Amino acid sequence: MTLVLAMLIDALFGEPDWAWKRLPHPAVIMGRAIGWADAKFNKGEQRILKGAAVVVILSVVVWWLGSLVPHLPFGGLIEVLLAAVLIAQKSLAQHVQAVSDGLRKSLSHGRQAVSMIVGRDTCEMDEPAISRGAIESAAENFSDGVVAPIFWFMIAGLPGLMVYKLANTADSMIGYRTDKYEEFGKFAARLDDVLNWGPARLTAIVFMIAQRRWDIWGLIRRDAPLHRSPNAGWPEAAMAVALNVALSGPRSYEGKLRDFPWVNGAGARDIGAKEVDQAVDMLWTGWLVIFAFAMLVAIAC
Structure with a gap:
């Protein structure tokens, strides 16, 4: 029942800005710890070992903290609230919906909104490119920010959810193939891949x-490997095929055009706010599917 309540609280209230003006978000605390370790240890020799040690030690710490919560005064309530803030359904839907709303005002509004949720260059995007970026972000972040946290909570409770969030945060900060992070962030990137393998396919x-x-399962299996990520291709291909749109394709990063293959290349490419709305609808319909399953599990247990 803890998970059911957490999902409901997140769906109803999302990320309360008033709270995070007074208290640091748990993911922010994790990010600060990773940033401190990056500055302290990402230097000299044996960076792969140092990076792995940092992630392992921080994972042990957050697992221990998560296991303490039920034993605290009002521990059940704290557990529900922590789980709720580490699931990102409403905030994801709001960010994607903002792109659709922005596009209905102007291209510049659409570009500004999509720049909040994608890492590619947005200043010259046309409406189809903006829409693809929003839909791709919806699919990938539904897996990373909703399905995976719920999956790991079901598997290992709050400690499992917190370790997943730590790994995902570490990957987003140091899991890059750059001169600075190729070695130090390798373990974080691989751990994130492992922890997201099942949730991505789910x-x-x-x-x-x-x-x-x-x-559409055959089409999903066909196109998922086209993505550069071993996991992100699965939710993206499923979203693309279900909505009959083409996703991925060429895009620019830091001024350099990257010629990525199309996912569901036969789908519509001239897309806009309507298709982004459809993606938001699918986020909520998918959430309902998971919520129904969580209810069944709670009743059975």
Whole structure:
């Protein structure tokens, strides 16, 4: 029942800005610890070992903290609230919806909104490119920010959820193939890949169930490997096929055009705010699928 309540609180209230003006978000605390370790240890020799040690030690710490919570005064309530803030359904839907709302005002509003959720260059994006960016972010972040946290909570409770969040935060900060992080962030990147392997594929199944499209699994399996990520291709391919849109494709990073292959290349490419709205609808329908499953598990247990 803890997970059911956490999902409801997140869906209803999302990220309360008033709270984070007074208290640091748990993910922010994790990020500060990773940033401190990066500055302290990402130098000299044996950076792979140092980076691995940092992630392992921090994972042990957050697991221990998560295991303490139920034994605190009001521990049950704290556990529900912590789980709620580490699930990102409403905030994800709001950020994606902002792109659709922005596009209905102007291209510049759409570019500004999508720049909040993608890492690619946005200053010259047209409406289809903005829309693809929003839909891709919706699919990938539904897997990383909703399905995976819920999956790991079901597997290992709050400690499992917190370790997943630590690994995901570490990957987003140091898991890059750059001169600075190629070695130090390698373990974080690989751990994040391992922890997201199951949730990414489950997300594709959730989207299939949400759209009642039992016929698209073959297309998802065909196109998922086209993505440069071993996991992100699964939710992205499922979203693309379910909405009949083409995703990925060429885009620019730091002024350099990257010629990525199209995912569901036969789908519509001239897309806009309507398709972004459809992606938001699918986020909520997918959430309902997971919520129904969580309710069944709670009742059975």
